[in-house]
Each structure stands twice: as structure tokens, then as C-alpha cells.
Amino acid sequence: MNGNDTLHPDIQPSISDKLRMSGVSASRQRAIQQALENVNKPGFRIEPSAILPLMKPVTWFPPMWAFACGVVSTGEPLASNWSILLRGVILAGPLMCAMSQTMNDYFDREVDAINEPDRPIPSGKISKSASWLITFGLIITGFLVALSIHPYVVAIAFVGVLMSHAYSGPPIRAKRNGWFGNLIVGLAYEGVAWLTGSFAITQGVPSSETIALAIIFSLGAHGIMTLNDFKSVVGDNIRKVASIPVQLGEKKAAVLASVIMDLAQIAAISILVMKESWTTTALALLLLVAQLPMQKILIANPGEKAVWYNAFGTLLYVLSMMVCAAGIRP
Incomplete structure (x- = not known):
């Protein structure tokens, strides 16, 4: 459990130049x-x-x-x-x-x-x-x-x-x-x-349904984490952290995040359908549909809207988790 005590010598001299090139x-x-x-100063x-x-x-x-x-x-x-x-x-x-x-x-x-x-x-x-x-x-x-x-x-x-x-x-x-x-x-x-x-x-x-939902929403959270990485693009580029926005570019990363989150919710809704839990199925569908116009705004301007979508669009995803949890109760 030990991190690097000094900055990488092959990276440190170019940081100022890279910051200027990034418009900082x-x-x-x-x-x-x-x-x-500060980060590696000795002492407590x-x-x-x-x-x-x-x-x-x-x-x-x-x-x-x-x-x-x-x-x-x-x-x-x-x-x-x-x-x-x-x-x-x-x-x-x-x-x-x-x-x-x-x-x-x-x-x-x-x-x-x-x-x-x-x-x-x-x-x-x-x-x-x-x-x-x-x-x-x-x-x-x-x-x-x-x-x-x-x-x-x-x-x-x-x-x-x-x-x-x-x-x-x-x-x-x-x-x-x-x-x-x-x-x-x-x-x-x-x-x-x-x-x-x-x-x-x-x-x-746990029941097979709750295990399935846990896995489904875990995979969907991959999209949430991708959106969270937008705020770190400059530092990730400099430190060679291959986040999804760095690898794919911001627009493709926003599309990917949206698709992953939507597919997860569709899979969860299919479980509700099999359980014949129609009220929660309808609620989960409404929450999913409400995210679509917000995702359109996100994809049009991902650099500026990623934080906004993580605050509001992701909230609907999270609410869908609880709706689905209620829908599979014995």
C-alpha cells in the first residue's frame, strides 16, 4: 500500500507545457x-x-x-x-x-x-x-x-x-x-x-431476482462512472489515465454512458415484466423515458453537461433501482 514518493521524472518537466496547451x-x-x-511533502x-x-x-x-x-x-x-x-x-x-x-x-x-x-x-x-x-x-x-x-x-x-x-x-x-x-x-x-x-x-x-438486479445495476453504473470522469480529462491526459472520455473522446463517451445506463434499466424492467409487477414496470418505464431528452442534451455538449446530467439524469436511474427493488419483493 504505497504510492509513488516522487513525480515521474519523464513527465514532470512537460507538465507546464501541457497545462498551457490545455488552456489552463x-x-x-x-x-x-x-x-x-504538496502531495509528497514529508511529515504528518x-x-x-x-x-x-x-x-x-x-x-x-x-x-x-x-x-x-x-x-x-x-x-x-x-x-x-x-x-x-x-x-x-x-x-x-x-x-x-x-x-x-x-x-x-x-x-x-x-x-x-x-x-x-x-x-x-x-x-x-x-x-x-x-x-x-x-x-x-x-x-x-x-x-x-x-x-x-x-x-x-x-x-x-x-x-x-x-x-x-x-x-x-x-x-x-x-x-x-x-x-x-x-x-x-x-x-x-x-x-x-x-x-x-x-x-x-x-x-x-439472496433471491435470483435480487442477484440479477444487483448485477444489472452494477453494470449500468459503469455509465455513471464514465460521466464522472469528464471532470478529470485534463489531468487524465497528462498523467496518461485511460478513462473512457480520454479513450473515446467526450461525445462517444457520453453516448456509451447513456446506452449502458439505458440497457441496464431495460434489462431490469424485463425482470419486472416476468414478475408481472405491472405498477412498478410502468414507473420504471416512465423514469427511463424521462432520461432520454436529458441524454440528448448531454450528448450535444458532454463537456459542459456531464456534471449536470450526473446530478439530475442519474437521479432518475437511482430512483429506478428502488422501484425495481420494490417490484421483485415476494
Whole structure:
């Protein structure tokens, strides 16, 4: 679990030129250069106010929601299982997802210095050694909460840690290729969290329908992650991170993301049809149709609209997850 301590010598001299060629302003170039110096400074620094931003609370919602979807899909009463639901949601979001974010910020600190120089590590508010202390604290706390739910959930949490390291850290560092990296994140944030929610309530093997939906929405999340990569195109180009927008170009990446998300929802709706759950089928279809004009806007101007679509269009996708979870209940 160790990142590079120095910038790659064959890349460092050309960063200024590449930033200028990318149209980065002079003031931002200075901020980036300072951030690149900060990320590998020795010593231990930690500003308490920077801990929460390091854990990126905005990213916690998808796994928390997926865990809740897994719970709902079982058909078990929520009132009598509220404690498991609460602990599971905390485990999925403020602990395991936060852990994956702090780990990612450690390994991605040089890329973040270019894309987001105000992040806690590039800004110098938290040193790389302090970020690891926070990461291990989240892992240990997560294991304790998982144990309180069920011993098997500890094993699932351990798999989550391994997936986070495979995504961000050496030797795999799957995020260097968007096809693999996005798949790992989708499986971890949606599939693993969904199935954990189902298992935590029933403490048995999830139904075939809930396993199918967990996989389907995990694959669809590949599109969400592609849209998330639009904000990092400049740094990814410089650091040779092969995200989907870098590999395909922004317009093709936007088309791909939209198609993947739509196909996932169509597959989920087909399960509802087989279950003859007509009300939820109609709701899921309405949510899908509502996304289509928004996707048209996204594809027309992906560079500017990716963040907008991730905020609003993706919300409809996420709502469809819960609709489908309710639709397969026994």
C-alpha cells in the first residue's frame, strides 16, 4: 500500500507545457504547481476541517441507496429491522465508501493536484501519511460495524477493501483503464452493497431476482462512472489515465454512458415484466423515458453537461433501482 514518493521524472518537466496547451490559466497553473509540491511533502499534517472533504460525503449516497434497495428487495418489514438497516447504511457510506475515497485520494494525489488542486492532500491540509491513518481508522471501524451485523458481513467488507485497493493502488490500479476501473466501482458501490443489504436482513442466499438486479445495476453504473470522469480529462491526459472520455473522446463517451445506463434499466424492467409487477414496470418505464431528452442534451455538449446530467439524469436511474427493488419483493 504505497504510492509513488516522487513525480515521474519523464513527465514532470512537460507538465507546464501541457497545462498551457490545455488552456489552463496562469493562476491555476501556479496553484497546480504548488499542489504538486504538496502531495509528497514529508511529515504528518492534518487539519480537522479537511477530514470530511477527504472522505467525499457526496459519494456516499450510491452504496447507501444500494444497500437500502437490497433490504427492500427482500420484502422483509423495515420496522422490525431498522437497526440492521441503519448500521448497514452507515457501513456502506460513511465507512466503506469513505474509506475507498481516502485510499483513492492517496494514490491519486498527483492527478488530483492537476484536476482538483484544492483537495485536502494537494492543498497541503492533510499529508499522505495522515491520509493513511484516516483510511485504516475507517477500515477498522467498518469491520467492527460489519461484525455487529453478521460475521459474514465482515468478509464482504474485506472484499470491499480489496476492491478499493485494486481500483486505486498498485499493482493492479484498475482505474488507469476506464473499462476495468469503472466496472470495479460499479460492482462495489451497487452490486456488493445491494447484496449485502439483502443478506443482512435474511442472513441467507439472496433471491435470483435480487442477484440479477444487483448485477444489472452494477453494470449500468459503469455509465455513471464514465460521466464522472469528464471532470478529470485534463489531468487524465497528462498523467496518461485511460478513462473512457480520454479513450473515446467526450461525445462517444457520453453516448456509451447513456446506452449502458439505458440497457441496464431495460434489462431490469424485463425482470419486472416476468414478475408481472405491472405498477412498478410502468414507473420504471416512465423514469427511463424521462432520461432520454436529458441524454440528448448531454450528448450535444458532454463537456459542459456531464456534471449536470450526473446530478439530475442519474437521479432518475437511482430512483429506478428502488422501484425495481420494490417490484421483485415476494
